[in-house]
Amino acid sequence: MxxxxxxxxSVVSAALxxxxxxxxxxxxxxxxxxxxxxxxxxxGAVAGWTLxxxxxxxxxxxxxxxxxxxxxxxxxRISSGNAYQAPKAxxxxxxxxxxxxxKGQTTAQGRLALV
Numbered sequence: 001m002x003x004x005x006x007x008x009x010s011v012v013s014a015a016l017x018x019x020x021x022x023x024x025x026x027x028x029x030x031x032x033x034x035x036x037x038x039x040x041x042x043x044g045a046v047a048g049w050t051l052x053x054x055x056x057x058x059x060x061x062x063x064x065x066x067x068x069x070x071x072x073x074x075x076x077r078i079s080s081g082n083a084y085q086a087p088k089a090x091x092x093x094x095x096x097x098x099x100x101x102x103k104g105q106t107t108a109q110g111r112l113a114l115v
Contacts, residue, residue: 030109030110030111031107031108031109032051032107032108032109032110033051033053033106033107034051034052034053034058034106035051035052035053036050036051037049037050037051038062038110040110040111040112041112042112042113042114043068044066044067044068044070044072044074044114045064045065045066045067045068045074045075045089045112045113045114046064046065046067046074046112047062047063047064047065047074047076047110047112048062048063049061049062049063049076049098049110050062051108053106056103056104057101057102057103057104057105058080058101058102058105058106058107058108059099059100059101059102060078060080060098060099060100060102060108060110061098061099061100062076062097062098062099063095063096063097063098064076064087064088064089064095064096064098064112065089065093065094065095065096066089066090066091066092066093066094067092067093068092069091069092070092070114072090072114072115073088073089073090073114073115074088074089074090074112074113074114075087075088075089075112075113075114075115076088076098076110076111076112076113077110077111077113078100078108078109078110079108079109080100080102080105080107080108080109081102081104081105083100083102083105085098085100088115
């Protein structure tokens with residue numbers, strides 16, 4: 001194997017490994033519709049939210065909490081239509097409430113992660 005090929009193979013392997021480690025700190029994305037409730041939990045973070053609909057809009061109301069003293073913050077990455085929000089809580093035991101309304105939407109997606 002040539003030196004260039006070995007280098008490229010090493011770089012690709014390192015990138016794949018790093019990508020796998022990053023994915024391990026995020027929970028699966030939870031898509032939901034009107035009336036749904038989600039309570040995701042990952043190592044170092046927990047969250048909960050409900051989705052309600054009315055007057056042509058969807059509202060996501062909930063909280064995110066940092067549960068580990070590791071210097072990282074818990075964040076919920078929220079998307080609905082073209083809108084994006086990312087409430088976060090930093091510091092073990094810190095809980096941050098959030099409420100977001102998305103006009104013209106009936107679904108939203110949330111993903112709990114550490115950053």
